[in-house]
Amino acid sequence: MKNIRNFCIIAHIDHGKSTLADRLLEFTSTVSKRDMQAQLLDNMDLERERGITIKSHAIQMQYPYKGEIYTLNLIDTPGHVDFSYEVSRSIAACEGALLIVDSSQGIEAQTISNLYLAIGSDLTIIPVLNKIDLPHSMPEEVSDEIVDLIGCDRDEIIPASGKSGIGIEAILNAICERVPAPVGDPDAPLQALIFDSVFNSYRGIEVLFRIKNGTMKKGDKLRFMATGKEYGADEIGILGLNQEPRLEIGAGNVGYLISGIKEAREVKVGDTITHVARPTTEAIQGFADVKPMVFAGIYPVETTEYEELRSCMEKLQLNDASLVWEPETSVALGFGFRCGFLGMLHMEIVQERLEREFNMTVITTVPSVQFHATGTKDQRLVINAPSEMPEPNMIKLIEEPYIKAQIITASDYVGPIITLCMEKRGIIKGQSYLTSERVELSFELPLSEIVFDFFDKLKTISRGYASLDYELIGFRESDMVKLDIMLNGEKVDALSAIVHRSKSYEWGRRLCEKLRELLPRQQFEIAIQASIGQKIISRETVKALRKNVIAKCYGGDISRKRKLLEKQKEGKKRMRQVGSVEIPQEAFLAVLKID
Template sequence: MKNIRNFCVIAHIDHGKSTLSDRLLDFTQSVGEREKMDQQLDDMDLERERGITIKSHAIQMHYPHTDGEMYTFNMIDTPGHVDFSYEVSRSIAACEGALLLVDATQGIQAQTISNLFLALEHDLEIIPVLNKVDMETAMIEEMADQMIDLTGCDREDIILASGKTGIGVPEIMKAVVERIPAPKGDPEAPLQALIFDSVFNPFRGVIAYVRVMNGVLRKNDNLRFIATKSVYEANEVGAMEITPKPQPQIECGSVGYIVTGLKTSSEIKVGDTVTLDDRPGERLGGFEEVKPMVFAGIFPLDNDDFEPLRDSLEKLQLNDASLVFEPETSAALGYGFRCGFLGMLHLEIVQERLFREFNMDVITTVPNVTYRVTDTKGNVTEIRNPADLPDVNHRAMVEEPMITAQIITTTEYIGSIMTLCIDKRGTLTKQTYLSPERVELHFILPLAEIVFDFYDRLKSISRGYASFDYQPKDYQETDLVRMDIKLNGENVDALSALVHRSKAEYIGRGMCKKLRELLPRQQFMIAIQAAIGAKVIARETLSAMRKDVTAKCYGGDISRKRKLLEKQKAGKRKMRQFGKVEVPQKAFLDVLKLD
């Protein structure tokens, strides 16, 4: 155990975690020349296309130190985006140390601070690393001073590195051995192993990734999963190298995988404790429960695909523990699921993964957050669906969730960022200058206001120089209304939304305009309306496609043309009575991206 080191790599998005991880793999020769590629640990096509890490990735490396000992490193590369912070918290729970990366060209960002505090809560040993020092725009001394202010470390503790050229990699490996403590645990105690991730393999069933806290996990052991009370045999255990490496046992303090042949995904829960059936240990403290921020309905295009969609979501949940879902029905869309996400990027990624990995075409409804409604009798209920909002006569109060937002930016963008946050019903609570050019702003904002386009607008007004992080706060009373979108007088269930009364007209106009651009023209005129109850607050008209019925009239009296036009008009009116407007799938997502 004294030669094992468990650590993770944490940083803000795009600060070079995956590139530096590639260099560490090269240095320890963990990857053969033929398998070598950029973003080695990002095994999803989606991650490579977008250039971001979506999933945490654990890997085992072997490092011969200068003291002549061979050390085993279990490293976890984590995502940097705020929507995947649950992945980071789970990775931190399985480690004793963390490499805190800061980009020498950008400095400390909001997610850097958030991840650092998360690591300190778990008493992790922090190794500060200043990355991208080889770039011409690197401000090494200024950024080093920022890191000293933030972490309280000494100047000589900071390692200067470059994921691109490999500068500082030997120093990082040496620091991991010397600064990060070896795992604690009793190999003789009853087995206690924490499941920190899992994945579904169609041939081998569920594969669980575990960190052994006490005892030893051996092949062919009868294992009990404490939360689900199920018992299975360990068909295979091993180490997580570039290709899984079967071993006779996973030592105390180490990280590895278990294959049980289990086919039902609900039998394994991330955060559960694995122990021996004949000599059970106590349950370990898992991770804090995930708190979804954004809720949206996901419905199959064809109602027959409801059960396959359930299976797909269960298998996806194994690999993405922050996804939560429950069945729901909609008058327009039939049977589907109300899903909870950590943010809009998370929603987009889940939808994309459902299509790519499970070939599921789905319709996503307007995302919204959880509101609390107190009725006239004093009962409090949580609502996540616009259809559940009671009538005005039956509700005494509606409360919406608030967040504390932390924005770090350069001084030239303070004015435009404050305007954006105040426009989103935000209140400035604190303003701190980290340096003469960089400022940290704290706002209290309604969560509903940041769901749609806040992050995109923040990035565009600050030209990418603002970073954003948030934590849930509490609930606050609000004036909430349900806004319906009607096509030719018929409600479109999937586009109903819960909005603040002051924003209803702006959002309604925007959605109607967008729908007018997105909907295909029909043989009849389509009225697109936004309404609160019986009151229409915005309207757009999509004109009909029209055939030139007068083309065959070459002169003659005008009454001949008028007669043909009247006949066409009557036909259009009849068609409008019976015609049904189909909303294309692309329109459901695009209509949410209001400018």
């Protein structure tokens, strides 16, 4: 055990985590030259296309140091804030963290929030100054920032370059020297923490775990403590570039388990595995519950695919523990699921993964939050989607969820951020300077105002420097109204939204204008109307596509042409009565593009 080192790589997005991981794998000969490719651990098509890490990836390396062989378990983590739950889970399985800072960009928001996660879990931090070979890198200034942030000595910072391989040996030596060996008793009852799981269509569910105490052997009878289910360890092993089976895995090590589990809901990330014969009395402290920021409906395009979509969601949730979902129905779209996401990028990625990995074509509705209403007979109603909201004359009052938001930003951007929060009906509660350059602002904001584009706008006006953390503080009475969208006089519940009365007219007008651009023209006219209750507040019209019926008449009498036009007019009338409008997927998310 004394030669095991478990560490993860944390950094802001685009600071070179995956490239540095490539160099570590090359240097330790974990991967042969022939198998090497850039961002080797990012094995999902989406990750490669977008150049971002979405999943944490674990891999084991062997490294000789001072005459001994060290086992290094590396976890490469995502940098984007929407995947911070992945980072927090990786940190729980480690004793040390490489904090990568780009020497040309300096410390950014996600660097700080990931660092606080690591410090909160008592990890040993090894600061690495990356990309020092860039012509515009600023090693001196950024080193000063790191010293101020962590309070380390300047000579503890390792200068490196993931691209050209500078400083890789120094990083590996520092891991062996500075990161503590895992603590645990190999002879105690088995305690293993599940930190991830993957669905394999041939072998069932593969569980990734980190052993805290005890030893796991092939063929052992195991119990999952949260679900109470029992399994046999058909295959256990370590995570090299490919899975490498082993006969036993000891305390402090990371590995995988295959035991023929078929049901996705039987594996819970954060659960503890123990032996059936000699169980442990206490479970390992799991992970904090995930806080969804955005709720949206996901529906199959064909209603017959509902059950198939359910099983796809279960398999996806195995691999993405931050996804929360429950069944719901819609008049326009039929049966589907109301899902909770950590942000808009997360929502986009989930939709893409459903389409690519599971071949499911889905429609996503407008993101929203939960409201509480009191009816005229004092009955309490919980409103999860706009379609559930009663008519205005049936409601006494509506309450909406409020959050306490803490925003950490550079002092240059305080003014624009306060303006943004005021526009979103926020109340400023406090402002404190952490250093001369960094400010912490606290606000009380309605959750419904921040689910759409608040985070994107915050990042834009602060050039990516602001980081947002929030907690729910309860429900408050508010003047909310349901804005209905009608196409040719029929309400489309999937396009409805619940908005504040002060913003409803502007919202309705803009939404109608946006829909006019997005709806394809038909053979008949489409009236797009926004209404609050019975009152129409805005209207736009999509003009009909007109077929030129008199094209075949050349010259000749006008009565022949008139007869054809009259005939077309009759047909158009009949068409308008039965015409059903085809709505493209973009129209359901038109709200997001209003600005």
